[in-house]
């Protein structure tokens with residue numbers, strides 16, 4: 826195990842670490858993905874990159890509008906891990922946005938309630954022939 830200082834490496838955006846250049850293949854090097862992460866499925870790579878972007882926000886004292894928008898878009902992601910991470914991160918910043926967030930949430934709840942009623946009526950109609 827060498828302890829070289831000032832060692833030149835390359836950043837892998839999937840595992841979020843700086844690794845020696847030999848850990849990257851030609852294509853992976855250009856895309857900032859190391860050999861190990863290259864073996865992952867496209868979905869796993871995308872998921873890890875998103876999670877890194879989310880966890881990158883730890884340590885900031887407040888959330889910029891762009892980052893907030895990014896987190897909110899991740900709340901609708903197909904991946905449960907991403908949704909949970911984004912939700913957790915938004916919560917950690919929520920004290921700063923409390924008034925705004927609460928108003929938005931109340932609006933959403935109201936709309937959801939109306940939708941649910943409409944849907945359950947339709948379902949009753951469909952059940953009738955049985």
Ligand SMILES: [Zn+2]
Pocket residue numbers: 837838839840841842858859860861862863
């Ligand atoms: Zn990697």
